[in-house]
Amino acid sequence: MGKPEVKRDYTLGERLYLVEIVKGLGITWKHFMKNFRASLQKGPHTVPTCWQYPWDKREISPIFRGEHMLLLDEEGREKCVACGMCQRVCPAKCITIKRGKVKEGEEAKYAGKTYCASFEIDLLRCIFCGLCEEACNKGAIVLGQGYELADFSRQACVADKKRLIGNFLRAKEEGRLKPKRPPVPVAGAKDAKAAGPQKAKSAGGGQGKGLKRGV
Amino acid sequence: MEAWGVALIKVVFIWAWTLIIATLMTWVERRGSAMIQDRLGPNVCGPFGILQPLADGIKLFTKEDIVPEKAKKILFALGPIMFALPAFSAYAVIPFGDKIVIGGKEIILQVADVNIGFLYIMAIGAMSVYGIVVGGWGSNNKFSILGGLRSTAQLISYEVPFGLALLSVVIIYGTFSLREIVLHQQGTFLGFLPNWGIFKQPLGFILFIVTAYCEANRVPFDLPEAESEIVAGYHTEYGSMRLGLYLFGEYVNMYTLSALMVTLYFGGWHIPYIDMSKFLGPVAYGIASFLVFFLKTCFFLWLFVWVRWTVPRFRYDQVMSLGWKSLIPLALLNLFITAFLVQLTI
Amino acid sequence: MDPYFIVFFIMALGAAIFMITAKDALPSALGLLTVFIALSALYLHLSAPLVAIFQVSIYAGAILVLIVFVIMLLTVPSERFQLFQRNMSYRIMGAVLGALMTALLAIGLKGVKDIIYKREIPEGFGHPHLFGDFLFRDYLLHFEVASVLLLVALIGAIYLSKKKA
Amino acid sequence: MMSGFETIVMYLGMSFVAVMGMLLISHLLGPFRPKPKKTTTYECGVPLLDPSEKRYSVKYFLVGVLFLVFDLETVLIYPLAIEYKALAQYGWAIFIEIFVFVAVLLLGLVYAVKKHAIDWD
Amino acid sequence: MGDFTMFNGLTGYILLASLLFGIGAIGFLTRRNTLILFMCVELMLNAVNLMLVAFSHFRADMAGQVMVLFIYAVAAAEVAVGLAILIALFRHVGSVDVTRFDALRW
Amino acid sequence: MADNKDNNSGVIKGPGWILTKLEWLINWGRKRSPWPFPYGTACCGIEMMATLASGYDMARFGAERVSFSPRQADILLEAGTITKKMVPVLRRIYDQMAEPKWVIAMGACACSGGVFRSYSTLQGIDKVIPVDVYIPGCPPRPEGLLYGLLKIIERIEKDHPLYKEAMKFKESEGGRICNF
Amino acid sequence: MQLLERIKGCLGGLIIDISEFHGDIAVEVDRFKIVEALTRLRDDESLSMNFLSDLFGLDNKAFYEKPKKKAKKGDAEGEEEEKPKELPPRFEVVYLLLSLKTNERMMVKIRVPEDDLEVSSVTSLYKAATWPEREAFDMFGIRFKGHPNLKRLLMWDDFPAYPLRKDYPLEGRGEERSLVYGD
Amino acid sequence: MAQDYVKINIGPSHPAMHGTLRVIAETDGETIINAEPEIGYLHRGVEKLAESMTYHQFIPVTDRLNYCSAIPNNVAYEMAVEKLMGIEVPEKAQLIRVIMMELSRISDHIVCVGILGVDIGALTPFFYLFIQRETIYEMFEWYNGSRLTNTFGRIGGVEAPLFPGFEQKWIEFKPELMKAIDEMDKLLTHNRIWMDRTIGTTAFSAEDALNWGFTGPCLRACGVKRDLRRDEPYCMYDKFEFDIPVGKYGDVFDRYWVRMIEMYESIKIIDQAIEMYKALPDDAPLMAKVPKILKASEGEIYSAIESPNGELGFYLRGDGSDKPYRLKIRPPCYMVYQAFGELVNGEMVADLIACLSSLNVIAGELDR
C-alpha cells in the first residue's frame, strides 16, 4: 500500500513564510477595524455580525418550530378533538392525550364533540419535527416560536394543556401567530389549480426581514 | 536605607504593574480576538467586560484543587511555581522608562540596572523550561508528558537562535546593560533613520521575534498546548490556581518579551527626532518616557494577539527543522555580517 | 558571619545531600538545580556576575536540561532498582573515599591562610568587559580549542546515537 | 550603595512570596470534596490503556545534545562580543576569531543536518 | 577550629567546595542510577568551579573565572558524549542501572 | 447522585456581613467565568459550535475558554446523544471535574433520549450524572442554549459556596463552625 | 446488452435466483461461492463491478412468518402445517456492487441459515468490506471466515445480543454497560 | 529494544474527535506506528428504529444522521422511498431539493473546512465561515422552520415552495459567502505553514481509495473524477453545468482544496436552479400524488445520492406494510473512516488530527 509521493512546487512567496503571513494579518486587521469602527459608531457593545441574545433578540422565522401551542378558534373554543392523530404520528412518542366527551353545557368551551381532558407534551422528548402539526386535520396543534425552554427539572419541561393554550394566547396577543400555510399543489390533482391563485403569500411570509444583523 | 526604600518601591511597583498588564492582556486578547473574528468577546462582566480577568481569577482561586492520584505529588506542586517564578522575575532588568527626578533625587526607571542584564534574561528564559517539564512530567498523564517533551525540545531549540540574535545586538552596542543599550539608540543614524536597533539589525529582529514567539509558546509555536492534539498539553491535569499560574505566566512572558523587543530594537523610550528631555520637566519627562515605552510595548503585545489569531500551527518536526535549518544558519549569517560591518566601520 | 553566605551555604549543602539521596532521578535533578542556583548566588557574591549567569544558563539551562531530558526518556518509575550499590564493599568504599577526600581537602585549608593574601579588589573586577578583554588577550587559543572540543563532542554524540544498535 | 543584584534578589523573593501566597489562598478558598475516581488520570474519559510511565522516544534526545553544544558556544562568544568594538581596534584578529568560531559551529550544524539528527524520521 | 572563624572568607568557600566535592564523590560511588552518577560528576565539577572563583576573587585575578568558562565547555562535552553513550548502552541493556553495565563489549 | 446539588435549600442564618460579601464575590467570579467543557457528541454539538461562533458568541458571558480538560472546566455542557457505550466516559469525565461543577443537558437526546428510544441510547443523562439545567429542543436554538446558560448563572448566584463548606466542616469535625 | 443478460452470462451456474425491482437487479448466489462470484463480477470485462458500495446483513425471520398469517386470513392455500425447516435460510448477506466504468449497480446476496452462520469474508477482494463485515457480525452474529479482525464494531465488546435481529426488541433487553469498566 | 511504543488514546471526548470518535494510536514519540479507530460511541440504533416507524415518521430521524447537512439525508431517504414505491417527483420540487441540497452542501463544507482550520490551529477562518453558515441556517429556517434538523421534504415532493424573499436573500448572500471563502483561501491556502501541514500528509492513491470504498471529496482528492451528480444523475442534476474538482495525491491539502472548489460549484448550481425555478409557473405541483398511508410492496431497492461527504445510499426493503422491513444506510464516511488506520500509519500525531478533520467524519452517520 504505497502512499503516493507528493511533489508540489512552492512559489517563492510561499516559501518565505512572512509574505503570506503579512497578507493574512492584513485580512484579520481589516476585520478588526471593521468591527472596531462599528463599535465606535454604534456603541461599544456591537459588532455587525453578533446578536446579543438576552438584550438584542434576533428575529426568528415566523414558522420556526418551537414550543407547541393548542389553538382556540375565533369563539374561544378549543379546537382539539383528541383524535390522537398527532400522538400516533409523533416519532418521539412524546404526546399523551386523555380524551373526554363533551358534556352538556360545555359546548362553548370545545369545538368538537370530544375534547382532550389532558394534553401533555414532554418537551424533553419532543424533537420539534412538526409532524404533529401536519397530521392534525383540525389545525389544533401548531408549533410556535417559543425557544426559551430551559429549566431546572424534568417536570418543569412537561407542557400541559394550560401551558400550551397559554402559549397560544400569548402568541396571539403579540401577533406572532403562524401564517397559514396554503396547501401544497399536488401533481395530477384537480384542485391543484384551485390552490394556485392564493399561493402568493405562502409560508414564511416575510421578505427576509429579520435577516439583518445586529442592531 | 534610602536606596533600599527606593528599590523596594520600584520592585513593588513593577511587580504590580506586570501583574496588571498581564491581567489586562487576557482581556485584550479575548476582546481583540473576538473583534478579529467578528465576535464580541466578554462584555457582560463590568464595563466592556474589563472585569473578566478578575472574575476568572476569583473563579480559579475558589476552584477545587485536584492532585491526580498517579501524579508525582512534589513535582506536580512544583511545576506551576517553577513556571511562574522565572516568568515573574524576568522583568527585573528591563527598563520601563528613562529616569525621573523627585525631590532632587534621580531615580532610574528600572528595577536593577545590572551589567549583565542581558544574560540574566537569557538565563531566566532557560529556567522556564523546567516549569513545563516538571509540570508535564509530574502530572503523569500522557498528554502532559508529550506536551512537556515537545515544549522542552522546542524551547531549547529556539534558545540558540534567540541567543545568537541577541549576540549581534551585543556586538553592536558592546554592553550587557539593557539601559545602556537604550541610551545608545538615541538620535539618528545615517542622517535620517532613527538610531534604532531594528534598522541596524533587521534580520536579527525578525529572528528575534520568531524565536520570541516560540519562547512564549504562542501560535504558530503553541505545540506544547496544542489544544486539538494533546488536549491542553502540559497543563492538562492542572486546575484551580495552579492552572492560573501557568496561564498567567504565559502572559507575563509575553509582556517581558515585548518589552525586550522595544528595548533592543525600538529605541526604548526614545521618540525619533524628538528629544523629550529638552522641553519636559524632570517629572514630566520621567512619566512621558514611561508612557512612550509602554505604548511601544503595547504594540508588540497586540502583535502577539494579532498573529495568534491569524496563522495556523506548526507541526513538531517542522518547528524543529525551521529552527535548526533556517533560523540558526540565518542567525549565524547575521552575526557574521554584523561583525563584519562593525569591523569595517570601526 | 555573613548571612548571605550562610543561607546559600546551607542551601547548597542541603540540596546536594538531597540530590544523592533522592529516590527518583528527577527530584534528584531538581536538587542539583538548587545547588547550581545557590552556587550562582555565591558567585555573585564573589564578584563574578558573569560566571554566575553562565552557571545558570549553561549548567542549569543547558546541561541539566539535557540530563532531565534523558531522565524523561529513559527512566521508568515502575522500574525500581535499589537506590544504592548492592555490593557492600562499594558502599563502604564510596563512603570512606568520599569522607577521605573531604577530609583531605579540609585539612588543606589549614595552610590556606598562609598562601593566600587578600589583595585589594580593583574597581570593576569581574565586569564583563574585563572578562572579555582577558579572554581575548590571554586565552584566545584555549577558546578556539574549546570550540573544537565541543564540535568533536557533538559529532561523537550524534554518531553514537545514530549508530544502529 | 544598593547594588543591582540585591534588588534582583529582592525581586525574586517577592515573586516567590507572591506565587506561594496565591497558591495558599487558592488552597484555602477552594472546596475539597474527594470522591472516588475524581483523581484518576484524564485520558479522554476512558481508563488508562496502559500506564503513562513509559519510555518516550529517544529521538528527542539528539535535539538536547545539539542544543547543549550550541548554547554553550553561543554563551562562550558573549564575553568576546561585549568587547568586540573595543577589540576590533586592534585589527582583524577578533573578527577572524569570531569567524572561526562561527565556522566551527556551522560545521557542527552541517554535520548534524547531514546525519538527519534534526529530522524526526 | 580557629581557622574557620573567618567563615565568610575564603575558608568558608573552600569548606563548601570540599564538602560538595565529597558529597559528589560519595554519590558517584554509591548510587546505581547512571543519571544520578552523571549529576554527581557535575556536582564535583561545580565544587571545583567554586574553588576557582573563590580563589580568583580573593587573589583578584581574573584567570580563575576564565578557567571556569573552560570547565563549562569540558563539562558540556562530557555530558553530551556521556549521555549519548548511556543511551546507546541503554538500548542494549534496557536499564539505567549501573550494575547492569558490566559487559565490556556487547 | 444529586448529592451536592440541592442541599442549600435550608435557610441560611447570616454568618456575618464579610462572609456574605465574600460569598457574593465568589459567586460573582464563578458566574462570570463559567468555562464550559463542551461535550458535543452529535447534532447538538454543531449547534453548540454555532453558539460559540460569531453570531451568538457565548464568550460574552465569559464562557470563551472552552476547556477540554475536566480539571479546568466549570460546566459540563452535554450536547448530544449519549449512548450506552458512552456512559462510562461521561460519568468519568463528570467525576474528574473539579468542584464546583454544573451540568447542562442540551437537547432532547441528552435530556431524555429524544426520538431514539432504542436499545443503545441512554434515556437521559440524568440517569448517570446530576443535571442542573435541561434545555429541550432538537437541537435547541443557540438562543435556547444561551438561555440555559443564563439559568445556570441564576443557579450559581443562589449558591452559598462558603457556607456549604462550613456545613461540611461541621459534620465532620463535630460541631466546629469555622468563622471567616 | 442489458445488464441482466451480462450478469447471467458472467455468473452462469452460480446464480440461484435473479430478480429485478424498479431497475435494481438482485442476484442470489450460493453462499459458499460468494468470493468466486464477486471475483468474476469484478474481473469480467463487460461488467467490471470493481467497487463494493456496501455490505450488510438482513434477518428474514419476520418476513417469512408474515405469509403464514396472510394465508390464515386469505383463502388460497390450505396448508396449515408449514414446517420451519422448509423456510429458506434465515439470514441474508447483501453485497452492493457498482461498476465505475459503466455506472451500473447490482446486488448480490447470499442466504445464511441460522445454524451455520459462517460465510467467507471478501476483505481480500475489497478492503471496503472490513467494517461492514464486522458490523454484520455485530448486528446479526454472522461470522466471516478470513476476516482479519472480526469483533464487535458498534456495540461494546461484551454486549450479549445481536440487536438487529428481528427477535430483539427495539428498546433492548435492559443491557447496561457497567459504569466501572476497565479499572 | 528497550524502548516501548506509547499507546495514546485519543477520544472520545477529545477536542478534535468531534465528541464521539476514538483512535487508539501507538506512537513512537511523535510518529504513529499503528492507529486503530474505534467507533460506536454514537450508535443510536437508527436502522432498528426505522423498522418500527412508518416511512413518513422516519424522515425526522434521517436529519440526525449527518447533522452537518441534514437535507441531503432527507432527500436521499425520500428518494429511496419514492423509488421503492415508484413515485415521480414533480420538477419544481426537485429544483427546490437541489437548491436546498446545494446550500447544505456549502454549509457542510464550511463545517469541514472550518474545523480543519481549527484543528490545524487557525481559528479565525472558522469564524468567518461560520457567520456565513448562520445565514444559510436562516434560509432553512425561513423555508421550513428549523435551522439544523430540517425534516426537509416529504415523500413525493416538498412541503412548501421557496419563501418569497428567497431569491433576494440569495443574491445578497452570495457575494458575502464568496468573500468569506476567498478570505479563507487567502488566509490559508498559500500560507506556508498551512501548506507544510497539509501537503503530503496522509496521501492516498486512487487504487487504494477505490478499494477501500472511498467516495465523495475524499475520492476526488485522490484524482478520481467521480460524482454521482454527474455519473448517475438524479434530481435533474444533468441539466446543470458544473465542474467536478479533482485533486492529485489525496492528501489533506487536496481534500481541503476540493471542498473549497466545490463550494464555488455549488454556488453556480444554485444560481442555475433558481433561474429554472423562476421559469416554472407559480402553481406547478410540488407534490406527487401519494396515498395518505404509504405502503410499499415487497421488493428491495438501493438508491444513492452524492451527499456532501460522498455516496449516501439507502437500501430499503418493503414487506407490504407501512414500515420498512429493513433499512440500511450506506454512510459515506463509514467507508472512509475504516481506512483511517491505513491513512495515518507512519505519519505524526498532529497529522492524525488534520487527517481526521479533512475526512469530515460525522459520527451520526458513521455509527447510525
Ligand code: SF4
Ligand atoms: S391536536 Fe389535532 S391531531 Fe392531535 S388530538 Fe387534537 S385534534 Fe387530534
Ligand code: SF4
Ligand atoms: S413536533 Fe414532532 S416530536 Fe414534537 S410532538 Fe410534534 S410530532 Fe412529536
Ligand code: SF4
Ligand atoms: S437532541 Fe436532537 S439535535 Fe440534539 S443530539 Fe439529539 S437528535 Fe441531535
